[in-house]
Amino acid sequence: MIMQQLIATRMCRWRAPLAALAAGLLAAGAARAAPDYIPLPAPQLLDLPAQDWEGDQQPHTFSVLEMNRGGFRYWAWYGLNNGRGVGLARSNDLVHWTKYEKNPLWLNARWPSVLQHADPAHPGTLYFAITRDYDTPSSRIVLATSEDGLQLTEVKNLVDPVPQERNQNPNLFRDPVSGRFYLTWYRGNDNDYFDIASRSADSVPALDRAPEKLLMHSIETVAAPTLMYLPKGGAGGKGIYFLATEVYPNRYDDAHRGDWQVKVFHASAPDGPFEPVANNPVETGERACLFQHVFDGTFYGYQCHLDHVTEKWQMEVLVAPLPK
Numbered sequence: 057m058i059m060q061q062l063i064a065t066r067m068c069r070w071r072a073p074l075a076a077l078a079a080g081l082l083a084a085g086a087a088r089a090a091p092d093y094i095p096l097p098a099p100q101l102l103d104l105p106a107q108d109w110e111g112d113q114q115p116h117t118f119s120v121l122e123m124n125r126g127g128f129r130y131w132a133w134y135g136l137n138n139g140r141g142v143g144l145a146r147s148n149d150l151v152h153w154t155k156y157e158k159n160p161l162w163l164n165a166r167w168p169s170v171l172q173h174a175d176p177a178h179p180g181t182l183y184f185a186i187t188r189d190y191d192t193p194s195s196r197i198v199l200a201t202s203e204d205g206l207q208l209t210e211v212k213n214l215v216d217p218v219p220q221e222r223n224q225n226p227n228l229f230r231d232p233v234s235g236r237f238y239l240t241w242y243r244g245n246d247n248d249y250f251d252i253a254s255r256s257a258d259s260v261p262a263l264d265r266a267p268e269k270l271l272m273h274s275i276e277t278v279a280a281p282t283l284m285y286l287p288k289g290g291a292g293g294k295g296i297y298f299l300a301t302e303v304y305p306n307r308y309d310d311a312h313r314g315d316w317q318v319k320v321f322h323a324s325a326p327d328g329p330f331e332p333v334a335n336n337p338v339e340t341g342e343r344a345c346l347f348q349h350v351f352d353g354t355f356y357g358y359q360c361h362l363d364h365v366t367e368k369w370q371m372e373v374l375v376a377p378l379p380k
Contacts, residue, residue: 089334090322090331090332090333090334091289091290091291091296091322091333091334092333092334092335093298093320093322093333093334093335093336093338094289094355094376094378094379095376095379096338096339096357096374096376097374097375097376099339099343099359099361099372099373099374100151100372100373100374100375101361101370101371101372102115102151102153102358102370102371102372102373103152103153104145104153104155104371105155107143107155107159109140109141109143109159109160110136110140110141110143111140113136113137113138113140114136114137114360114368114369114370114371115134115135115136115143115145115360115369115371116134116135116136116137116166116167116345116360116369116371117134117135117166117167117168117345117347117358117360118132118133118134118145118347118358118371119132119133119134119168119169119170119347120132120150120347120349120351120356120358121170121172121182122351123172123205125205126146127146128146128147128148128154129147129148130146130147130148130150130351131144131145131146131205132144132145132146132147132153132358133161133168133170133184133205134168134371135165135166135167135168135186135187136166137360137369138166138190138191139164139165139166139187139189139190139191139195140160140163140164140166141159141160141161141162141163141164141165141166142160142161142162142165142166142168142186142208143155143156143159143160143161144156144159144161144205144206150351150356150373150375151373151375156206158206161206161207161208162186162200162208164188164189164190165186165187165188165190166186166187166188166190166224167186167187167190167224167225167226168184168185168186169184169185169186169226169227169228169282170182170183170184170228171183171228171229171230171237171260174230174237174259174260175259175260180203181201181202181203182201182202182203182205183199183200183201183228183260184199184200184201184202184208184228185197185198185199185200185214185226185227185228185239185241186198186200186208186226187223187224187225187226189217190224193219193220193221193222193245194217194218194219194220194221194222195217195222195223195224196213196215196216196217196223197213197214197215197223197224197226197239197241198210198211198212198213198214199211199212199213199214199260199261199263199264211261212261212264213264214226214239214263214264215239215241215243215264220245221243221244221245222242222243222244222245222246223241223242223243224241224242224279225241225242225279225280225281226239226240226241227239227240227241227281227282227283228260229282229283229326231256231285231326232285232287233285233295235258236256236257236258236326237256237257237258237259237260237262237263238254238255238256238283238326238327239254239255239256239263239266240252240253240254240271240281240282240283240299240327241253241281242278242279242280242281244279246277247308248275249275250273250274250275250276250277250278250279251270251271251272251273251274252270252271252272252273252278252279252281252299252301253268253269253270253271254268254269254270254271254326254327254328255267255268255269256269256326256327269327269328271299271327271328271330272321272330276303276304276305276306276307277302277303277304277307278301278302278303278319279301279302280300280301280302280344280345280346281299281300281301282299282300282346282347282348283297283298283299283326283348284297284298284300284348284349284350285297285298285326286298286350286378288380289378289379290322290324294324295324296322296323296324297322297323297324297325297326298320298321298322298333298348299320299321299322299323299328299330300318300319300320300338300346300347300348300357301318301319301320301321302316302317302318302319302344302345302346303316303317303318303319303337304316304317304344305317315340315341315342316342316343316344316362317337317339317340317343317344318337318338318339318340318343318344318346318359319332319336319337319338320332320333320336320338320346321333339359339374341361342361342362342363342364343359343360343361343362343372344359344360344362345359345360346358346359347359350378353377353378354375354376354377354378355374355375355376355377355378356373356374356375357373357374357376358371358372358373358374359371359372359373359374360372
C-alpha cells in the first residue's frame with residue numbers, strides 16, 4: 057500500500073509538468089498559426105465603358121476616397137493596364153461608377169495611389185504617388201498634389217529612375233496607429249528579380265529621403281503591394297496589417313505556367329515582418345492588383361481580372377462585411 061501511494065504521488069508530479077509542457081506547446085502552436093484573410097465573396101464586375109483616350113487599354117487599378125464632392129460621395133483614380141494615363145471615376149455606392157467626362161487627368165502615368173487629410177496645414181490637399189515611364193525598363197515613382205482631384209501637379213520623384221530597374225506599383229498608406237506615412241512599392245526587372253520595398257516618414261513629401269526597408273525578395277513574380285489595417289482583425293482582437301500582392305507562379309515556365317493570383321501577408325506593423333495568411337491565394341483565375349478599402353465597416357476590394365474570352369482586363373469589386 058505504501059509503495060502504491062508513492063508511485064501514485066510520483067505519477068501526479070510527472071503529470072503536472074507534462075500537462076504544462078503540452079499546454080505550452082499548444083499555446084505556441086496557436087500563436088504561430090497564420091490568421092485568415094477576410095472571407096471573400098464572388099467578385100462583381102464593374103461596368104466601365106471605354107473612353108476614346110483609353111484606346112485598347114482598360115482600367116487596372118482603383119484608389120478610392122470618400123470625397124462628397126461634385127454630386128458623388130466616392131471618387132476613384134484609376135490607371136490603365138499599360139502606361140497610357142490616369143483617369144477618374146465617381147460613385148455613390150462603390151459598385152456603380154461613372155467615368156469623368158474630361159479624362160484623362162494625366163498621360164504617361166500609371167497606378168495612382170492617393171491620400172487625403174495628410175497635411176494639417178493644408179487639409180484639402182490630396183497627395184498622389186504615381187508611376188511614370190511605365191513602358192520603359194527604368195520606370196520611376198513621382199509625387200503629385202491636387203486641390204480639387206482633377207488638376208494634378210507633379211512635385212518631384214519619390215523613387216528615382218535606375219537603369220534597367222523598374223520602380224512602380226506605389227501604395228501610399230497612413231498608419232492609423234502611429235500616424236506615420238508609408239510608401240510601399242515593387243522594384244525589379246520583371247524576370248528573376250522582384251522586391252517589395254518600403255519607406256516611412258512623418259510626412260508624405262519626406263518619403264523620398266526616408267531610409268528604405270526590404271519587405272520581401274523573390275525570383276518569382278511578386279508585385280502590386282497594398283496595405284490595410286484592421287484594428288480588431290488579429291488574434292485576441294489585436295490590430296493587424298494585411299499586405300496584398302499579386303503573384304504569378306511559374307510565369308516563365310511554358311510547360312507549368314500558372315495564372316495571376318492575389319496573395320496576402322500579415323504583420324503587426326506596416327513594414328513587417330510579413331508572413332502569409334492561412335488561406336492563400338485569396339483570389340485566383342487571372343486576378344491581380346487588389347486595392348483594399350474599408351468604408352462604413354465594410355470591406356471593398358477592387359481587383360483586375362484578365363478575361364481570356366476577350367483577352368482584356370476587367371475591374372471587379374469584392375464586397376464583404378468585416379469579421380467581428
